[in-house]
Amino acid sequence: MSDVIPAGTAHGGQLLDLYAQGEALVAAKEQAKTNLSWDLSKRQMCDIELLLNGAFSPLNGFMNEADYNAVLDSMCLADGTLWPMPITLDVSASFAQQLSPGQTITLRDAEGVVIANMTVSDCWRPDKAREAQAVFGSEKDCHPGVHYLQAEAGEYYVGGSLVGVTPPLYYDFKQYRDSPRSLRKKFAEWGWSKAIALQTRNPMHRAHVIMTKRLMAENNANFVIHTAVGMTKPGDLDHYCRVRCYEKVLKRYPQGSAQLSLLPLGMRMAGPREALWQAIIRQNYGFTHFIVGHDHAGPGLNDEGCAFYEPEASQQLVQSYQAELGIKILSAPFLLYAQGREEFCEEGQLLPGEEGLYISGAELREILKRGDPVPDWFAFPEIVEELQHTMPPRAKQGFTVFFTGLSGSGKSTLANGLMVRLRERGGRHVTLLDGDVVRKNLSSELSFSKEHRELNIQRIGYVASEITKNGGVAICAPIAPYIAGRRSVRNLIEGVGTFIEIHVATPIEVCEGRDRKGLYAMARAGKVKGFTGIDDPYQEPENPEMRIDTSQYEMAEAIDIVVARLEEIGVI
Incomplete structure (x- = not known):
């Protein structure tokens, strides 16, 4: 199995596990009692969990300034390793003024629980306009990633290595919460040699099921709904409703061929860069294939009513790095419903004069908010029922x-x-x-x-x-x-x-x-x-x-x- 589901990381190294064990854990807990502390934000909690469990391998902590600048300029770390997304610990100016290189600080959750200790490498004030342009291709506040960067993120960034103390504690859907190591172990237990990951922050409907079944057949692979349950786009359905929908939709697949797993990802909605980043994360989880969709991780429309990114920009960027990735990229076809034939097909397969029907996630939310019926061709009745329960008119x-x-x-x-x-x-x-x-x-x-x-x-x-x-x-x-x-x-x-x-x-x-x-x-x-x-x-x-x-x-x-x-x- 290890030659198909690799034991290493997306870049050929060892899958990191940054949690302290035994005497080192006792020492880390004692040290935390006297350290200067920082309370982690929701997005920082997402990032630190994926740093500590190896999902962000080869990173061993929050980026230093050299790696940060290299990522903005070239989508690589300072040593040349492919990595497109800055992973930074943003803090207030008053906290930054208390820091010095070599100092150890303690990172806590909102309730004060010690999550990790961090050895500070450096601290700097970033050019956020430059970061917005590099990562999001925009400085418009209507982009949720830009808004977070400019209005919510701290004024200074701190880099440094981490030692994990306490894993984040969850009470919901614990059976689906996998680390890279635990999901790889499940693949082995299930006897899977090929596993396709679908990144999603929305419910799945008929076209999604048809598309994924086709890709499963074409690649002789099994399938995992690897849904983001950290921070997604403001206004998205909460993950509780989405997970209930996924549990129902899994029954539409042959028994044992598809599974569900949760990814505590703090999405940036950064389009092409984010699609590449997500592919690397999925390789660290042990997936062999990753589906990249149209406008993958796009934030929707800007203030002029246009999409921030071209429809196929994400697919094109990630495919251009296929040779450097150890995971096969699958470009999701954009399916339309041909009403006369009562089937889904790609746009190029429509007959002359035939109209292809499509409903976007935003349009579906408007239908639900108006209390209008959801077309049968679009969604499964059990999913519509769940959505109507969560999102009444x-x-x-x-x-x-x-x-x-x-x-x-x-x-x-x-x-x-x-x-x-x-x-x-x-x-x-x-x-x-x-x-x-x-x-x-x-x-x-x-x-x-x-x-x-x-x-x-x-x-x-x-x-x-x-x-x-x-x-x-x-x-x-x-x-x-x-x-x-x-x-x-x-x-x-x-x-x-x-x-x-x-x-x-x-x-x-x-x-x-x-x-x-x-x-x-x-x-x-x-x-x-x-x-x-x-x-x-x-x-x-x-x-x-x-x-x-x-x-x-x-x-x-x-x-x-x-x-x-x-x-x-x-x-x-």
Whole structure:
């Protein structure tokens, strides 16, 4: 078996296992008690797990600056080893200032459990615009990877080697959570000599099953749904629903020919580079074949309505490295449904005048949110039932209405009026998170610095997401002056319900004329610093669900217009 399912890594070396054992583990735990500590983010938790279990072999820790620069420039580490994705530990400036080369720091999860110790090699401040262009081919904030890089990642990067202390603990789907070593062992136990991996972050439908069965037959291989269950694209279905769907779809394959395994991958949505990176990861897991799809790991459409990457760019890039990889790349055919023949075929196989039907993941989510029937030709009934259970129509989901605008624009009055109208209708619990009220009850210790204003918005977003997730309505009315902060809240909420951004676009002259609190007058007099619209910018929303200027309407009429827009969107 080892000549087919290799024992080494994607680059011919030994599969790494960076966890301490025996006396070394005892020493690492003792050392962690006195080390400077860093609490890992969700994406860092994904990365460190795959670093420690060998999935990111040959990396033995977070990249140093030399490897980082080489990856950006050439998709190789400094020693020339193929590796297309920077794997970095991003930290705050205040934490970075405490570090020095050779120092050992402890990395902990959100609950304070020691995950690993790290010996620092170097620390640097990256050029994030350069990284965005190199990795994502874009600096647009509407790309989720760029947004994370610019708005959420720390200001400095730390490189260094790792010693694992405690593996991350999971309570869900433990039977499917495999390390590279455990999955290779399963391949041997199942008697598999060839294994095809499918990377997916969406449910599988009829075309997926047909495509994978064809590839299994063509390559005389077995098949694994190797789904990403770490961080995926904001707004994606949660992995709990997806795994339940995969368990059902496996019954559509011959018994014993297909399996399910979970990959705790923090996706970057980096298109071609990510496809190559994922192929290397799958080789480390022992797969012999890897399916690369159309627009593989693409983030969807940009702010101009176009795809970030060409449809076959990922397939072309990964195929160009086939000679350097020890895993066979399979380009997934793009299948369309020929309704007259009641079968799936590739575009080039359509008959003259024949239309090929296709539904994208985004289109499917819209169908479900509208409560429309999903076509039988597209999806299996048991999968549709599962999706409808998890994603009911908008009118039955929780949602957040997020008013944003200058002080005095009318946000709070609109928000209060909308709250009353929705409570009159009944059917859902409605919570108002007004900016001033939140400041008093949730963020009283925060200043009005940019950092603290953004933190205040994230707190509002977190509370709103919990309300939305549990089927309620959250109405938020902060100033929220920065695009990045509002986008982070949107990303948080769209994974659990509907997010409706309303720009209260009342001109500043009107807002200043109202000045009920006297804040504009104090700002003009220099008594208040960093006041939005005077000496600190307000970044207008680019594509809100609605804009309204309250100077153009009586307030009761303005509230009617907002309610009508919510009815049009379908949330009420």
